[in-house]
Amino acid sequence: xxxxxxxxxxxxxxxxxxxxxxxxxxxxxxxxxxxxxxxxxxxxxxxxxxxxxxxxxxxxxxxxxxxxxxxxxxxxxx
Amino acid sequence: xxxxxxxxxxxxxxxxxxxxxxxxxxxxxxxxxxxxxxxxxxxxxxxxxxxxxxxxxxxxxxxxxxxxxxxxxxxxxxxxxxxxxxxxxxxxxxxxxxxxxxxxxxxxxxxxxxxxxxxxxxxxxxxxxxxxxxxxxxxxxxxx
Numbered sequence: 711x712x713x714x715x716x717x718x719x720x721x722x723x724x725x726x727x728x729x730x731x732x733x734x735x736x737x738x739x740x741x742x743x744x745x746x747x748x749x750x751x752x753x754x755x756x757x758x759x760x761x762x763x764x765x766x767x768x769x770x771x772x773x774x775x776x777x778x779x780x781x782x783x784x785x786x787x788x
Numbered sequence: 789x790x791x792x793x794x795x796x797x798x799x800x801x802x803x804x805x806x807x808x809x810x811x812x813x814x815x816x817x818x819x820x821x822x823x824x825x826x827x828x829x830x831x832x833x834x835x836x837x838x839x840x841x842x843x844x845x846x847x848x849x850x851x852x853x854x855x856x857x858x859x860x861x862x863x864x865x866x867x868x869x870x871x872x873x874x875x876x877x878x879x880x881x882x883x884x885x886x887x888x889x890x891x892x893x894x895x896x897x898x899x900x901x902x903x904x905x906x907x908x909x910x911x912x913x914x915x916x917x918x919x920x921x922x923x924x925x926x927x928x929x930x931x932x
Binding site (some may be wrong): 733738756757760 | 809849850852853854855856904
């Protein structure tokens, strides 16, 4: 599956939050561990409610966890 | 590998095995009794029904959530692909005899359940393949 335009800091934040495991984060966000793995790897762009739940699990605002890659939508210059 | 992948693999393997056994049976029966009685070999396709037992065999995944929005998305896409395939199979089963045999030919009614079963099997086969292609064909859920 191709990479999404959404980047995230989940992996770094997990380690900064007491080496939180993917399963612990999944349980807090109410999703499966595979979904956390896919989001971390940039293979799946979460819905807005899920993105908020993940950000809330870290106690951070959404934009500190997820970033939108603006350059991905810019057409190449001739 | 999650439960959906395991079930999908079981369905793909079961249907493929049933198809292989059926084709061998039809080949052997063609040699001994000839067509069209050799088509009885396709009775072995009923073995694919064992794929329906897969949800009873594979336990639920660990963790609080067993399915989420990503799983729903994958299953929805797989269902669309499965139904599209079943529709094409049913359409082909209706139109190919029409064009090959002509509009005045008649098809025995007993073929209708077979066409229905073929469309259903193709649905489950493509559904499972689509599930596997989205999740990945192998286990890739290593903690890192």
